[in-house]
Amino acid sequence: MLYIIGLGLGDERDITLRGLEAVKKCHKIYMEAYTSLLSFGLSTDGLSKLENLYGKSITLSDREMVEEKADDMLSESRDADVAFLVVGDPFGATTHTDLLVRAKKMGIDVKIIHNASVMNAIGICGLQLYRYGETVSIPFFTETWRPDSFYEKIQRNCMMGLHTLCLLDIRVKEPSLESLCRGRKQYEPPRYMTINTAIEQLLEVEQTREESAAYSEETECVGFARLGSEDQMVVAGTMRQLQMIDFGAPLHCLVITGKTHPLEEEMLNFYRCRT
Numbered sequence: 001m002l003y004i005i006g007l008g009l010g011d012e013r014d015i016t017l018r019g020l021e022a023v024k025k026c027h028k029i030y031m032e033a034y035t036s037l038l039s040f041g042l043s044t045d046g047l048s049k050l051e052n053l054y055g056k057s058i059t060l061s062d063r064e065m066v067e068e069k070a071d072d073m074l075s076e077s078r079d080a081d082v083a084f085l086v087v088g089d090p091f092g093a094t095t096h097t098d099l100l101v102r103a104k105k106m107g108i109d110v111k112i113i114h115n116a117s118v119m120n121a122i123g124i125c126g127l128q129l130y131r132y133g134e135t136v137s138i139p140f141f142t143e144t145w146r147p148d149s150f151y152e153k154i155q156r157n158c159m160m161g162l163h164t165l166c167l168l169d170i171r172v173k174e175p176s177l178e179s180l181c182r183g184r185k186q187y188e189p190p191r192y193m194t195i196n197t198a199i200e201q202l203l204e205v206e207q208t209r210e211e212s213a214a215y216s217e218e219t220e221c222v223g224f225a226r227l228g229s230e231d232q233m234v235v236a237g238t239m240r241q242l243q244m245i246d247f248g249a250p251l252h253c254l255v256i257t258g259k260t261h262p263l264e265e266e267m268l269n270f271y272r273c274r275t
């Protein structure tokens, strides 16, 4: 059996009782380490806190392993109980749906154990979850690669008065261009996009477009950092205001506010930036 287990967003204590029971009976435990980050994930003892709680060792799985070499993990789950741990909820990232499809095609039994995800934790700001349009991902721009397909999606959401959740790029274990040219993989240090960079890129794209603006510096947004952690930050304000704020350590995400209901406004007032 393959157990795909959500760990929630905060720290090791956010696993559910059902999740913990499943982990304890598994003979091998993998953990994905590239679509998210637990609040203690940056510290050197992050993994050992989990290992101490479970009383077992954990194998970290990078994107390469999950997307290209998952067959070994899937084969192991044919004859034994294997856990695959995901920060947040297993369905908070598209990659894990792909893993589930592959397991099912191989005839492997899969059990999903849910948990909180960024997709629902953003509800804390008061914008109703059922008033969101398509979620977008904002990738890090490079000198030569500045993809902006998120713009049309945001525009469509705005036209319908819907809020837009912007997920911000995470670059973990990315081979450096230089090392690829030399044929020997060396990795760049991890990078996590901040709200400031996301707004900078959003405004850059907006300026290059000739069609009617989807948003501007004055568009109301909500910035979120480290949701689910003790020191989480939620601030509502215009893009210009949020760009001036230091949201601190990762992870960050951003919501572009659509048409609001008075109750949503009342909630947002608790988080309004006072500058």
Ligand SMILES: C[S@@+](CC[C@H](N)C(=O)[O-])C[C@H]1O[C@@H](n2cnc3c(N)ncnc32)[C@H](O)[C@@H]1O
Binding pocket: 009, 035, 036, 037, 086, 087, 088, 089, 090, 091, 092, 093, 094, 116, 117, 118, 119, 166, 167, 168, 169, 170, 224, 225, 226, 227, 228, 251, 252, 253
């Ligand atoms: C693929 S998504 C979410 C994956 C995770 N499985 C989940 O269910 O929450 C990853 C993106 O969500 C956002 N994110 C994830 N956790 C967050 C947190 N605790 N606080 C703020 N943003 C977060 C970041 O923008 C990050 O790049």
